[in-house]
Amino acid sequence: xxxxxxxxxxxxxxxxxxxxxxxxxxxxxxxxxxxxxxxxxxxxxxxxxxxxxxxxxxxxxxxxxxxxxxxxxxxxxxxxxxxxxxxxxxxxxxxxxxxxxxxxxxxxxxxxxxxxxxxxxxxxxxxxxxxxxxxxxxxxxxxxxxxxxxxxxxxxxxxxxxxxxxxxxxxxxxxxxxxxxxxxxxxxxxxxxxxxxxxxxxxxxxxxxxxxxxxxxxxxxxxxxxxxxxxxxxxxxxxxxxxxxxxxxxxxxxxxxxxxxxxxxxxxxxxxxxxxxxxxxxxxxxxxxxxx
Numbered sequence: 001x002x003x004x005x006x007x008x009x010x011x012x013x014x015x016x017x018x019x020x021x022x023x024x025x026x027x028x029x030x031x032x033x034x035x036x037x038x039x040x041x042x043x044x045x046x047x048x049x050x051x052x053x054x055x056x057x058x059x060x061x062x063x064x065x066x067x068x069x070x071x072x073x074x075x076x077x078x079x080x081x082x083x084x085x086x087x088x089x090x091x092x093x094x095x096x097x098x099x100x101x102x103x104x105x106x107x108x109x110x111x112x113x114x115x116x117x118x119x120x121x122x123x124x125x126x127x128x129x130x131x132x133x134x135x136x137x138x139x140x141x142x143x144x145x146x147x148x149x150x151x152x153x154x155x156x157x158x159x160x161x162x163x164x165x166x167x168x169x170x171x172x173x174x175x176x177x178x179x180x181x182x183x184x185x186x187x188x189x190x191x192x193x194x195x196x197x198x199x200x201x202x203x204x205x206x207x208x209x210x211x212x213x214x215x216x217x218x219x220x221x222x223x224x225x226x227x228x229x230x231x232x233x234x235x236x237x238x239x240x241x242x243x244x245x246x247x248x249x250x251x252x253x254x255x256x257x258x259x260x261x262x263x264x265x266x267x268x269x270x271x272x273x274x275x276x277x278x279x280x281x282x283x284x285x286x287x288x289x290x291x292x
Contacts, residue, residue: 003029003047003049003070004029005045006031006042009029009042009070011030013071014026018054018073019060019210020056020116020208020211022256023061023062023064023252023256024063024066024287025064025066028068028069028070029046029069029070030071030072030073032072032075033074033075033076034091036090036142036176039072039174040144040151042070042072043144043149044149046069049068049069050068050070051069051071051072052072052287053172053174054073054121055091055118055120056093056116057117058121059125059284060285061258061261063286063287063288066289067289068289074091074118074120076090077089077091077118079092080100081103084181084184085139085182086101086106086179086182087177087178087179087180088119088177088178088180089119090175090177091120092119093117093118094109094112094114097109097119097180098112098113105184105185106183106185107182107184108137108180108181108183109180109182112127112129112132115129120178122134123138123141123159123175123178124166124168124175125165125169125285126159126161126164126166134161135161137180137182138180139156139181140153140155140156140178141154141159141175141176141177142176143168143176144173144174144176145171146174164283205244205245205246205251207252209243209249209251209252211284212248213248213250213265213268214227214268214282215281217278217280223272223280224247225247227242227247227268227272230271232247235264235267236264237263238257238259239253239256239257250264262286265282
């Protein structure tokens, strides 16, 4: 079957609305996956085209020249609870997942409240905040293995979780659904739940951003603090600006391009290396149509 014969596949689609930075060119082909069972057929039809699969678009940066192949946005988002497990399709977003856990009186997701994006992307990048990471609540995932073209369930050992990383960052396997292991809530545990949403709003700026641009080099050297101490808060290139509120948040303050954001990143990276001897590593994923 040819790619355009699959219902829902579109041509020449702007990627700007699907990236929280609000930047990017066009995808040659674009498909929103609402039924994970259809993934194999879509990938097979794309044949040798470059492919990129994503969810909420909160940690990705689409380039201005666009993407020369097929971009798949996972929107399958069913959530269910089984005993002390929450099972969510990869496109499920955090408000729905946390609401399901609360309704079932399960604890363990409090630190993730307000996290942008989808559960699939969170697992792929071992997302975290306020001292918690996805690996802390992760039980298993159903993935589409690109090497074997098989759907299978795998545990945490398969992902080899590290700080803001899992092995599927390299293998590009596709997360289809995730099972999280949580704890039954008690009256005491409910009382001790942190108000992470208020803490997040106090520290992180609103607006068009992708979250942390760089990984933290170490717990005592957060990237935002290093960038701030280089005097770069508020620094602007084109329509891209380093937030005046948080040095590791790069904002589209109006008409920014991907090139603006990348140039801003290089300014911050160079300044931190020269001042502190620390080389920052990007956390945001740059979506390229080749392996370069």
